[in-house]
Amino acid sequence: MDQEYERRLLRQINHQNLPTEARLSKCGSATCSPVSIRSGDRFIPTRAGSNWSINFHYANENCRSPNQTHKVKDATSDSSKDAVAYAALLRNELLGAGIESVPDTHTDDRRPSVRSQDSHSLFRYAVHTKRVPFDSDNEVSPYSLSPLSNKSHKLLRSPRKPPRKISKIPFKVLDAPELQDDFYLNLVDWSAGNLLSVGLGACVYLWSACTSQVTRLCDLSVDGDSVTSVCWNERGSLVAVGTHKGYVQIWDAAGGRKLTSLEGHSARVGALAWNGEQLSSGSRDRVILQRDVRTSPSAERRLQGHRQEVCGLKWSPDHQHLASGGNDNKLLVWNSSSLLPVQQYSDHLAAVKAIAWSPHQHGLLASGGGTADRCLRFWNTLTGQALQSTDTGSQVCNLAWSKHANELVSTHGYSQNQVLVWKYPSLTQVAKLTGHSYRVLYLAVSPDGEAIVTGAGDETLRFWNVFSKTRCTKESKSVLNLFTRIR
Numbered sequence: 452m453d454q455e456y457e458r459r460l461l462r463q464i465n466h467q468n469l470p471t472e473a474r475l476s477k478c479g480s481a482t483c484s485p486v487s488i489r490s491g492d493r494f495i496p497t498r499a500g501s502n503w504s505i506n507f508h509y510a511n512e513n514c515r516s517p518n519q520t521h522k523v524k525d526a527t528s529d530s531s532k533d534a535v536a537y538a539a540l541l542r543n544e545l546l547g548a549g550i551e552s553v554p555d556t557h558t559d560d561r562r563p564s565v566r567s568q569d570s571h572s573l574f575r576y577a578v579h580t581k582r583v584p585f586d587s588d589n590e591v592s593p594y595s596l597s598p599l600s601n602k603s604h605k606l607l608r609s610p611r612k613p614p615r616k617i618s619k620i621p622f623k624v625l626d627a628p629e630l631q632d633d634f635y636l637n638l639v640d641w642s643a644g645n646l647l648s649v650g651l652g653a654c655v656y657l658w659s660a661c662t663s664q665v666t667r668l669c670d671l672s673v674d675g676d677s678v679t680s681v682c683w684n685e686r687g688s689l690v691a692v693g694t695h696k697g698y699v700q701i702w703d704a705a706g707g708r709k710l711t712s713l714e715g716h717s718a719r720v721g722a723l724a725w726n727g728e729q730l731s732s733g734s735r736d737r738v739i740l741q742r743d744v745r746t747s748p749s750a751e752r753r754l755q756g757h758r759q760e761v762c763g764l765k766w767s768p769d770h771q772h773l774a775s776g777g778n779d780n781k782l783l784v785w786n787s788s789s790l791l792p793v794q795q796y797s798d799h800l801a802a803v804k805a806i807a808w809s810p811h812q813h814g815l816l817a818s819g820g821g822t823a824d825r826c827l828r829f830w831n832t833l834t835g836q837a838l839q840s841t842d843t844g845s846q847v848c849n850l851a852w853s854k855h856a857n858e859l860v861s862t863h864g865y866s867q868n869q870v871l872v873w874k875y876p877s878l879t880q881v882a883k884l885t886g887h888s889y890r891v892l893y894l895a896v897s898p899d900g901e902a903i904v905t906g907a908g909d910e911t912l913r914f915w916n917v918f919s920k921t922r923c924t925k926e927s928k929s930v931l932n933l934f935t936r937i938r
Contacts, residue, residue, distance in 0.1 A: 536606070543603040551602055552609040617872065617882040621913035624886070627651060632889055632908025634804060634821070634848065634864065635721045635735075635762040635778070637680045639893035639906045644687030646704060647895070647904065649912070650678030655692055657704060660897075668692075668702055669709065682723035684730075687898075689744070691730055693720030699732050701744055715740050715751060724764035724773065726787075731773060733761030739775055739785075756783050756792045762804040767814075772832060774816055776803030782818050784832055794835050800824040807850035809875075811857050819847025822865050827873070841878045843871065848892050853918045854900030860917055862905055864890030870905055872917055886913055 535553060542548035597604070629652035630638065638650035645660040653672035658665050671677060671694060680693035689710070692700045697716035702709050718735035725731075731741045739754035739761055756775070763776030772793075773785045782803050784794040801821030809815035814833035820826050825845055829838040846864035853859065858881060861871050868891055870884035893906030906912050 539606055540599075540603055543600060543606060549602050551605040553606065615881065617884075618916055619882070619884060621884075621886060621915050623914040625912045625914075627906060627910050627912045630893075630906055630908070630910050630912075632892065634802070634846075634890070634892060635760055637682070637722055637893065638678065639895045639904060639912070640681050640683050640690075641895040641897055641904065642683035642687035642690070642704070643685060643898050644704075645898055646683070646687065648681045648683065648690050648704075649906070650681050650692070653677045655681055655690070655702075657690075666707065668704065668707060669700070679719045679721050680723045682725060684725045685727070691723045691725070691732075693723055693732060695719045697734060697736070699723070699730065699740075701730075711744065713740075713742060715742075718760075721760065721762050722764040722775075724766050726766040726770050726773070731764055731766070733764050733775060733777075735760040737761065737777070739764070739773075741773075752790065754785055754790060754792075756785075756795070757781060759802075762802060763806040763818075765806040765808055767808045767816075767832075768810050769813070774806050774808065774818075774832075776806050776818060778802040780820070780824070782806070782816075782830075784816070794832060796828075796830060796837070798828060798837060798840075799826065801846075805847045805850040805861065807852050807859060809852050809857075809859075810854060811852070817850050817852070817859060819843070819850055819861060822846040827861060827878075829876075839876065839878065845869070846890065848890060849894035851894055851896050851903065854896075855918055858918065860894070860903060862891035862894045864892065868907070870903075870915065870917075882917070884915055884917075887911065 539548070539550045539553060543550055599607075627649060630649070631652075636650075640648050642648070647658045647660070648668070649656050649658075653676065654670045655668040655678055656665060657668050668690065669692065671692075674696075676698070677695045678692060679695050680691075682691045682693075683689070683704075684691070688704060690702050690704050692702060694700065697714070697718055697720060699713040699716070699720055700709055701711045701713070713730075713732075716732065716734040716736055716738065720732050720734045722733035723730065726741075728745050729741055729743050731739055733739050737755065737757045737759060739757075741752040741754065743750060754773075754775075757777035757779055758781075759778035761775055761777050763774075765774050766772070767774070771787055773787075775783045775785065775792075777783075780797065780799045780801055780803060782796040782799065783792040784796075785791075786793050796818075799818065799820035801824035803818050803820060805817075805819030807817045809817065814831055815838075816830045816832050818828050818830070820828070822845075825843050825847065826840050827843055827847060827850075828840040830836070831838055843861065843863060845867035847861055848864050849862040851860050857875050859873050859875060861873065863869050863871065868885070868887045868889060870887075870891060872881040872884075873879070874881055887905065887907040887909055889908035891905050891907050893904075895904050897903065901916065901918050902914055903917050904912055904914050
C-alpha cells in the first residue's frame, strides 16, 4: 500500500473517532476538508402534532381515487351501514370516542362525534379509583369475558334503523300515444285536486284519482294547433294550456269549458307557471309574459332576458321570485316587480329546463343542465352564491323536491333514461329507477307528495312510489286506468 495513502486513511479514521466538539474545532480552519458527520441510528418519533382522530376517520377516504370520489354511492346498502358501525366500533376501542349508537348514513354530517375530554394522547394510562356500581342496563358485567368497552357494547346493542326500501319497478305503466319526445315541452302535471293532465298531440286529457275516470278536456285539432304545455293552478280548479301557435288557454276543469285565450307570444309556449291568480308563460320567442287572469289581457308584464327559447319556469314557495331557464344555458331569477332579472347564473353548459325551489330551505334553488352539461347545481338566491354541484352522467330533464324530507328526484335523458332520488345536501343517491326506453322528459308529483309520474318519448307514463315509506292498499286500488293499455 502507498505510504501517503495509508497516512491519509489513518488521519481520516482518527478524525471520525474524535468527539463532536473536537471535530468542530479542528474543522474551523480553512485547511480542513469537509467530512460527513455521522449520527446515531436511534429514531425517536414525535406525535405532538398528530390528530389521531381525524387521521383515523379520513384514512379510507384519502385512499380513494378521484374517479371513485365523484361516483355516487348507494347509501342504503347493508355493506355501507356495516362499515359505518365497524368504523365506530374501532373508534371506541382505539380512540375512546364514546360512540353509543350507529350514525345514520343518510344524515348530513356522517362523522361520529368525539368526546372532548378524550382528545388527549393516543396512548395513556389511568387508574380508576372510583368504581361505578354495576347496572345491568347500562354497564358491562365485571365478570364479562368480552374485550369490548361499555360504550362499544351500547353501540352493538343500539337499534338499527331499517333500510329504506324504494320499489325499483313502477306500480303502474300506461300507454300515452302521441306523447311528444321534445325536451322543451312540459306536457304532464298533477293538480291539488288529484287530477292528472296530459297533453297528447292536439288534446288534453284529465284523469281523476278518485273515480279513475278519464275525460278529454280540449281538442285543438279543429284550429290546426297542438298542445305544448299544461299547468294547474294552486287550487287545482284551472288548467292553463300552452299551444304551438303561441296561445295560452285557460280552462275550467270542473265545467270542461274554456274561460279565455291569451295572445301575445309569436311562437310556441313550452313553459307555464302559476303564482296565485297570475300566470307566467315562456315561449320560443324568448319572452316571458306575466298576466293576471282576472284582468284584461292588455295588463301584462314582458320579461326579456333570455336569448333563446324559454323552457323552464318555476315560482318560489313564497311567491316572490320566478326562476327561468332557457336554451341559452342561462338560469335567471326575477322578482315580482322588476322587468330585469335580479340574478343571473351562467355555470350550466347546456339548456336549463329542470328547475325546482326547495320547500325546506328559503331561497334554495336547484337546476339541471342538458346533454352537454349533465350537472345538478344548487344556488343560494338570497346571497347569489353557488352552493354545490354534481355530475349525474346524463341529460337532466326535470327536478322536484319532496314535501316531507330533504330529498329531490331528477329525471334524465341521454344516455341513461333513468330516475334518480337524491339526499340533500350530502347528494348521496337514494335510489335509481329504470324502465323508460326514451328520455324521461316529463315529471309530476302527486298532491300528497308520495308518488311521482314520469313520461317519456316511448309514449308511456310510469308511476313510482318514491317518497312514501309504505304504500297503502287504498292507493294501490285507485291507480290509473288511463288511455288504452295497462302493462
